[in-house]
Amino acid sequence: MSDKTILLVExxxxxxxxxxxxxxxxxxxxxxVVARNGVEALDYLFGTGAYAGRNLGHMPQVVLLDLKLxxxxxxxxxxxxxxxxxxxxxxxxxxxxxxxxxxxxxxxGLGANSYVRKPVDFVQFIEAARQLGxxxxxxxxxxxxxxx
Amino acid sequence: MSGPKSxxxxxxxxxxxxxxxxxxxxxSAADHSAAENSQRALLNILEDFVxxxxxxxxxxxxxLNILxxxxSERERxxxxxxxxLNILEDxxxxxxxxxxxxxxxLNILxxxxAEKIQLETVQQSMVNILxxxxEEKDRxxxxxxxxLNILxxxxxxxxxxxLVNQQLEKExxxxxxxxxxxxxxxxxxxxxxxxxxxxxxxxxxxxxAPLRGIDGFSLALLEDYGEKLDEEGRDHLQRVxxxxxxxxxxxxxxxxxxxxxxxxxxxEKADLGAIAGSIAAELQRxxxxxxxxxxIEANLVAFADSHLLRISLExxxxxxxxxxxxxxxxSIEVGRTIREGEPAYYVRDNGAGFDPAYAHRxxxxxxxxxxxxxxxxxxxxxxxxxxxxxxxGGRIWAESAPDKGATFYFTLPEATGRSDG
Numbered sequence: 001m002s003d004k005t006i007l008l009v010e011x012x013x014x015x016x017x018x019x020x021x022x023x024x025x026x027x028x029x030x031x032x033v034v035a036r037n038g039v040e041a042l043d044y045l046f047g048t049g050a051y052a053g054r055n056l057g058h059m060p061q062v063v064l065l066d067l068k069l070x071x072x073x074x075x076x077x078x079x080x081x082x083x084x085x086x087x088x089x090x091x092x093x094x095x096x097x098x099x100x101x102x103x104x105x106x107x108x109g110l111g112a113n114s115y116v117r118k119p120v121d122f123v124q125f126i127e128a129a130r131q132l133g134x135x136x137x138x139x140x141x142x143x144x145x146x147x148x
Numbered sequence: 149m150s151g152p153k154s155x156x157x158x159x160x161x162x163x164x165x166x167x168x169x170x171x172x173x174x175x176s177a178a179d180h181s182a183a184e185n186s187q188r189a190l191l192n193i194l195e196d197f198v199x200x201x202x203x204x205x206x207x208x209x210x211x212l213n214i215l216x217x218x219x220s221e222r223e224r225x226x227x228x229x230x231x232x233l234n235i236l237e238d239x240x241x242x243x244x245x246x247x248x249x250x251x252x253x254l255n256i257l258x259x260x261x262a263e264k265i266q267l268e269t270v271q272q273s274m275v276n277i278l279x280x281x282x283e284e285k286d287r288x289x290x291x292x293x294x295x296l297n298i299l300x301x302x303x304x305x306x307x308x309x310x311l312v313n314q315q316l317e318k319e320x321x322x323x324x325x326x327x328x329x330x331x332x333x334x335x336x337x338x339x340x341x342x343x344x345x346x347x348x349x350x351x352x353x354x355x356x357a358p359l360r361g362i363d364g365f366s367l368a369l370l371e372d373y374g375e376k377l378d379e380e381g382r383d384h385l386q387r388v389x390x391x392x393x394x395x396x397x398x399x400x401x402x403x404x405x406x407x408x409x410x411x412x413x414x415x416e417k418a419d420l421g422a423i424a425g426s427i428a429a430e431l432q433r434x435x436x437x438x439x440x441x442x443x444i445e446a447n448l449v450a451f452a453d454s455h456l457l458r459i460s461l462e463x464x465x466x467x468x469x470x471x472x473x474x475x476x477x478x479s480i481e482v483g484r485t486i487r488e489g490e491p492a493y494y495v496r497d498n499g500a501g502f503d504p505a506y507a508h509r510x511x512x513x514x515x516x517x518x519x520x521x522x523x524x525x526x527x528x529x530x531x532x533x534x535x536x537x538x539x540x541g542g543r544i545w546a547e548s549a550p551d552k553g554a555t556f557y558f559t560l561p562e563a564t565g566r567s568d569g
Contacts, residue, residue, distance in 0.1 A: 012357055012361075014357070014358075014360070014361035014364070014365070015357060015360065015361070018360065018361065018364040018365075018368075021364070021368060067353075068353050068354075096353070097353040097354075097356040097357050097360070098349060098353045099403075100348070100349055101407075101411075118356075118357075118360060119360075119396075120356055120359045120360050120363055120392060120393055120395075120396030121363060121389075121393050121396070122360065122363045122364035122366075122367040122368075122389075123367065125360065125364065
């Protein structure tokens with residue numbers, strides 16, 4: 001389970017810290033790569049910018065994607081992932097404060113695999129992190145890795 | 149013939165006959181006197197005779213003359229007679245001709261009479277035609293008058309139409325102006341709506357994030373450093389968390405309220421009874437220990453957006469459930485009745501009720517008529533319900549007395565036919 005990484009795309013430091021804490025509380029010790037905006041997320045996934053030369057044979061097990069991000073927002077990041085052969089099938093969970101209908105429709109429309117609203121109550125948040133970890137890191141079978 | 153004879157007799161003894169061309173010498177001889185007398189007498193006789201003869205001759209001549217005259221007269225007479233005869237003949241011819249002419253004339257007259265009859269007939273016909281024409285003319289005139297009247301009317305009508313047209317044009321212009329204004333207002337409204345959506349999005353996303361931080365780190369404090377705090381310190385942190393979560397709920401309620409206003413309406417036949425039934429079952433599940441009776445009328449079909457209708461019934465039944473929580477036995481009714489002359493749906497409970505003096509504050513956002521410690525809530529629920537009912541074109545009101553339960557009435561558009569669905 002140790003080689004299965006999580007890509008957390010989150011611009012809010014508090015949320016980042018709380019998410020990491022919630023994962024830790026659930027004994028999820030997988031590596032969590034944090035991208036603090038949309039561009040950073042794409043750099044990591046496509047091996048560009050700060051992540052130039054990264055081994056693209058290793059893709060995260062799941063992407064936890066916030067929607068409201070500086071530079072490129074979450075939906076735009078998702079659109080680009082789905083438009084690229086290398087990331088077309090990558091499991092993406094939208095993890096956001098918004099439960100606006102439009103966000104849900106657009107999120108699923110662009111090919112999100114799941115949509116989870118972050119609860120205010122941290123106890124509920126920890127529970128959400130537990131279920132997400134269990135499902136995406138253990139239960140879910142990811143698409144086969146691409147061979148280049 | 150008698151004429152000429154009498155003229156001869158008169159000439160026989162002329163009383164003063166004198167010898168004509170007598171020789172005086174014959175009278176002078178002595179012895180001769182007698183002789184002479186005899187001679188003379190003879191002569192006289194001769195002379196008389198000669199005279200007689202000459203007078204006879206004369207008479208004869210006269211007679212001849214007369215006869216001549218007579219002849220010529222006769223000739224003349226004959227001529228005249230011939231002429232007369234001729235004339236008569238001519239006259240006869242003339243007469244024949246005249247008769248022919250007359251006949252012709254008569255014929256002509258006959259013809260003329262026939263002609264006249266024909267003419268009269270024609271004339272009659274003409275008269276008739278003229279009469280007819282006159283009638284026709286009258287009719288035509290009448291028609292003409294009628295046409296003129298119609299034309300007058302038409303003119304009047306045309307004027308009216310023109311007037312109306314002008315008014316219409318004015319109205320169209322006015323409408324165009326209004327439409328332009330409406331478009332402008334609409335554009336503003338759309339912009340305002342967009343802004344509201346952006347605002348809601350911000351509220352939804354940005355206001356909740358800090359709350360999550362407050363709650364999350366308060367809990368982290370309690371978990372990681374709880375033993376370093378005394379009981380009061382830990383209680384403060386718990387209150388921070390409770391307040392945070394209340395604010396979270398408040399934000400969600402506000403978002404729902406704004407969503408209820410913004411969301412598109414999908415009108416359909418909606419079964420209030422079925423919706424109320426499922427909400428009642430859900431409420432009972434949350435507190436299975438409560439003794440509660442739900443009485444829901446069958447066939448409560450209205451024409452409504454069923455999603456919005458569910459939200460309003462969730463609020464109304466949720467309130468009824470909440471305000472009856474201190475009763476030993478809860479009784480909640482959902483039904484239909486006639487109030488103020490129109491059909492109204494109602495949700496009735498036997499709960500705490502409210503003071504009617506404050507009824508006007510019931511449907512305002514953040515308005516609460518009870519202490520939070522008694523009955524928790526944000527005061528947004530009934531505002532949401534009212535907004536939904538108003539969006540359906542209905543009304544909502546409530547009747548109650550403290551401790552006597554409450555009844556919430558609301559009206560909705562009628563379903564065109566009530567069904568068992």
